[in-house]
Amino acid sequence: MTTTTPSRGLARARRGLAPGGGGKPGADGGLNRRSRLASQATRTFFWLLLPSVFLLILIHGYPLVYAGVQATHDGSLIDTGNFVGLDNFANVLGAPAFWKAAQFTLVFTIVGVFGSWLVGMGLALLLRTRIPAGGFFKVLLLLPWVVPIVVSSTAWNWLVATPDSPIPAMSRALGLGTPLFLANPTLAAVMVCAFKVWVSFPFMMMMTSSALSSVDGTVYEAASMDGASRWQQFTGITLPLIARSTYISWILMTIFCVNDFPTIYLLTGGGPVDATTSLVVLAYRRVFQDFQTGPGVAIAFLMTITLVVISAVLYRQIRKSSVE
Incomplete structure (x- = not known):
């Protein structure tokens, strides 16, 4: 008969072995x-x-x-300079040029985001219908996004830059005068915003098309049987079901618009009289033209903070949208 002392039994128990067993793990x-x-x-x-x-x-x-x-220094591209703390931020926030650039950036972003979204969503809804050569039109509508921005800006400059360009010449032939699209501050801002919508709507169209493809068609059939109109189906079914994709596209396009340097700089260079100078263009001028690295980087930091706040707000909307 095998006896087990308490100390040996406790030791075997710690190892997971039965008191009288042959050593099998428990x-x-x-x-x-x-x-x-x-x-x-x-x-x-x-x-x-x-x-x-x-x-x-x-x-x-x-x-x-x-x-x-x-x-936090007053240096240049080749020298860090002396420590000045938050003086660069204070000087930037107190400069009228900053607030003028911020105002144009806000308008440019709003028009770029919602203008491209409306055009892209409209085309995405149109392409869902049975139209002849729908695949060909999808590829054709992607061209503004696929073509390099240098080529697109050159083409738009050719269309509107001088009084003898095609669009001013056509306006003059119709008796509407000769608009100077890139010399008039208001017209230049309109042209830059329209150009941004032109190069951005294919992205929104693809995002919306992807979201619409996941919507079950039987939902619309049931709504039609219940007597819902097209507008009621759009506002009550389509928009809620693609809400998350919409918010994501808004976040991405907001970042694209605020950080968009080539669209503005290649078309107008920020002029005339700084009418189309955005914050990113202003930061570029401060750093690479005026060699004031501190203020230019301070502007970039303020842009980053703003984008983080906007992204956080829209991300909360994504989490709130209940799409099943």
Whole structure:
């Protein structure tokens, strides 16, 4: 008969062995092994991810820290300069040029986001219907987005830049005068906003088309049987069902518009008389033309903070939208 002392029994119990058994592991032993395996897997994933995380920090973190250093100094592109604290931010916020650029950036962003969304959504809804050569038209409508921005801006300059350009010449032939689209401040702002809608609506069209393709057609059939009109189906079914995709496209297009440098600079250069100078163009001028690195980077930081706030607000709307 085998006897087991209390101390030996406790030791065997800690190892998950029965008091009189032959050493087979119990449930606790299996849990311990699984815990050790999970810990080993966690350590393995950590060491595998560490090089990528370090590379991301090096690529994005270092420039961000260095930009923060420049924003708090009065240096140039070749010299950091003296530490001035938040004076650059105070000077930027107190400059009329900043608020004028911020006003145009706001108008440019609103028109760019909602103008391209309305055009893109309208075309996406149109392409859902049975129209001849629908695939060909889809490819054709992508051209403004696919063509390089340099080519598009050159084409628009050719259309409106001088009094002898096609559109001013056509207006003159119709007896409407000769509008100077890129010399008049108001017309230049209108042209820049229209150009942004032109190059951006294909993106919105693709986002909306992708969202509409996931909507079940039987929902519309049921709504039609209940007597819902086309407008009621659009406002009560289509818009709620594509709400998340819509908010995501708004976030992306807002970022694109606020950070859009080539669309404005290639078409008008920010003129005339700074009528089309956005914040990103103003930051570029401060850094690369006036060699005032501190104020230029401060403008960029203010833009980043604004974009983070807008993105956070729209992201909350994405979470609130109940789409099943």
